[in-house]
Amino acid sequence: AQSVTQLDSHVSVSEGTPVLLRCNYSSSYSPSLFWYVQHPNKGLQLLLKYTSAATLVKGINGFEAEFKKSETSFHLTKPSAHMSDAAEYFCVVSPSGNTGKLIFGQGTTLQVKP
C-alpha cells in the first residue's frame, strides 16, 4: 500500500534562510510525486511534480525537490525563504497508473519570521 509521511508538522525559518520540508513515501511501484501549497483560506496549488523523468524537479516560486529512490524521499527545498512562502505544504503520491487517487501527507506548516 502507498503512504506518505511528512516528517515535520511545523517548520519555522527566518526570511532569507533556506527551507527544507521533508517527505518520505512508501510505494510498491514507481509513483508520481507532487508538492502542493495551501495559503490560508485558499485552495491547493501545485508547486511541482515528479513523473519519472529528471530526479531534480524545479517548481514555481524557486522551490525544488529531489526524488531519491534509495531513500524513498522527496524533500522540498528553497534557497531563500520569503514572507509570502508562509503556508501549509502537502507531499502527495499518485499510485502507479491513472487510478484517479491521490494520497496526501498530513501537511507541514511553514512559518517565516522577519
Place this chain on the structure above:
Amino acid sequence: NAGVTQTPKFQVLKTGQSMTLQCAQDMNHEYMSWYRQDPGMGLRLIHYSVGAGITDQGEVPNGYNVSRSTTEDFPLRLLSAAPSQTSVYFCASSYSPSSGGYTFGSGTRLTVV
C-alpha cells in the same frame, strides 16, 4: 477558463439535513475527486470518478453519495448531515493524475450543528 468551481463557499446545516455540494470544471478533464480536509489529517479522499458514469469510493465514503452524469459536473450529496461531517471540502479535476496532478477548487466550508 474558470477551472474548478465549487458552490457554495460556506454552508451551515442542522443535524439530519441533506444537501448537495456542487462542483463543475470546464477543462474537459476525465478525472474528478472529492476530498475533505480536517486539521492535522491532510486531505482524505471521499469519492472519485475516472469518467462520466464511473464513480468509486475513496478512503472516507460513508455518509456521502456521488454521481457523474456529465464530464463537467461531479456533485457530492450529504444524505443526513452529522457534526462529524463538519469540514472543508475540496473538489479536484485532472486530465492525467499520474502526470499532471490535480486542479483544485477553492473549497466549501461546511458546519453541521
